[in-house]
Amino acid sequence: MEKINEYVAKQQQEVCAFIYDLNSLTEHVQSLLNPLPEAVQFYYAIKANSDEQVLRALLPHVYGFEVASMGEIEKVRAVSETVPIAFGGPGKTITELTAALAHNVTLYHLESQLQMQRLNWLAQEQGKTVEVLLRVNPSFALPDATLQMAGKATQFGIEQSELEGMLSELSRYPNLRVVGFHFHCISNNLQENTQIKAIEKYITTALQWQQQYDLELSTVNVGGGIGVTYQEQQRPFDWSSYCEQLSALLKRFPELNIAMECGRFVSAYCGVYLAEVTDVKRNHGENFAVLRGGNHHFRLPSSWQHNHPFRVLAREEWPYPFTRPELNDAPVTLCGELCTPKDVLAKGVVVERLRAGDIIVFEKAGAYGWHISHHDFLSHPHPQRVYL
Structure with missing residues (x-):
């Protein structure tokens, strides 16, 4: 959480980013491999997260990589000619x-x-x-x-x-x-x-x-x-x-x-998705927090229709002359910036406090997040992608 705070403090624009902890990833995969029987050949299914940095981190540990396309073959061969x-x-x-x-x-x-x-x-x-x-x-x-x-x-x-x-x-x-x-x-x-x-x-x-x-x-x-x-x-x-x-x-x-x-079981835990709350509003008796981001970056919650686990990272700064909207001890739906009511990452979840300018930290976002999403719908800027 300390490194996330450091990253957020440096941002000049609305925060939107995936942050991947590669040390955590390698520690996790080692914890999976150590108790396995010798007869098991452990492949990482790269469809979960095929970033070069992730593949390089896993390369010394896994038996091989499982792919499902020509593009994925090329990604693997870019990090190793022999794996x-x-x-x-x-x-x-x-x-x-x-x-x-x-x-x-x-x-x-x-x-x-x-x-x-x-x-x-x-x-x-x-x-x-x-x-x-x-x-x-x-x-x-x-x-x-x-x-x-x-x-x-x-x-x-x-x-x-x-x-x-x-x-x-x-x-x-x-x-x-x-x-x-x-x-x-x-x-x-x-x-x-x-x-x-x-x-x-x-x-x-x-x-x-x-x-x-x-x-x-x-x-x-x-x-x-x-x-x-x-x-x-x-x-x-x-x-x-x-x-x-x-x-x-x-x-x-x-x-x-x-x-x-x-795939998912290897890389899900190494990543978080950060999305700044850009607005807090009420419609027809329900509360909504609009995020700088959404399912064009992180499609998994919408795809599976679940409330994705998250934490609220509070930010005290509010350098504007107008009132800062907020919620206290109330249910809220976290939705993205797309022009569709299906752009929802969590629905009706109770938050202790949530304000415009706070950051939502979606956990377990290292797999099937960015990599299954429709990145260019509405042409919003892509999130930053940071590898620790």
């Missing part, structure tokens, strides 16, 4: 796959028969054999989570019944070396016990296919999907218990490598 890259995403084009081969992508998560045909053809043209995982959209039941990526009708993965029909025909793809399966089925799950049960099901399903179709099987990718608590009443994911249970589970399968690809 392993796992390439996911449902829409891989010939252009992207060609670039992936040129950038020596290590592992491909293929999501359809056409993706397999495209990559096999391109690899054949270049005289290469590449390692792939087949992404599964399973038929079995999955635990509840904020986002259900598979186990129902979505654009992700190969439906289990179709996949089982393809496994006997892998000889049609001589330039693809299928080394396992990818199960990224749920996202933002907060229950470590159900996560372990899902992983056990992934492994036993993969081993069943290995035996049935005489497959080479070295890797099962269990996805990411570990959630972050944005609400006080939520119970946080117990990482320590999860690692203990995972270690016990993997002792039963010593021949397997388990790949994980966490």
Whole structure:
């Protein structure tokens, strides 16, 4: 908080910024990696936050990076020519796959028969054999989570019944070396016990296919999907218990490598989003604080329809000749500067005191904030982005 105060004190215009603490980020990822079993290959899913400074901070610690586009491949290769890259995403084009081969992508998560045909053809043209995982959209039941990526009708993965029909025909793809399966089925799950049960099901399903179709099987990718608590009443994911249970589970399968690809759970905690209160007003019996910023910078609260956790940083300075509007012990909706009523970051939250000129500090903003937002809608200035 001291560094945030120092930053705010130096600003000459309305405050609007993301601040990322890279030391905190590396300490956090180390705390995640230390208790993990040796068989786990830990990828950082860069879609959560793909800033070069973040990637460089994580590079010495993670096994590799998970990407979902040609642009993300280029971002990773800009910080390392050799770090392993796992390439996911449902829409891989010939252009992207060609670039992936040129950038020596290590592992491909293929999501359809056409993706397999495209990559096999391109690899054949270049005289290469590449390692792939087949992404599964399973038929079995999955635990509840904020986002259900598979186990129902979505654009992700190969439906289990179709996949089982393809496994006997892998000889049609001589330039693809299928080394396992990818199960990224749920996202933002907060229950470590159900996560372990899902992983056990992934492994036993993969081993069943290995035996049935005489497959080479070295890797099962269990996805990411570990959630972050944005609400006080939520119970946080117990990482320590999860690692203990995972270690016990993997002792039963010593021949397997388990790949994980966490994004939000790695980078969410390292960032805050600062937005100055530019106005406090009342409409139809409700209080509103308008911010210098909004969901064009920080779309996550609007996207998930939640009240994002925040603190009020009080500023005593008010160098103007007109009255400073304020609220005391009252509910308020924190909204952005866009011309839409959907630009809301927290609704009806009680504040002890809030005045124009104070700063809202949104916490856990290091993931899926700036990077999923529509930055140029209405052409407002971008926030500053500061890396400590």
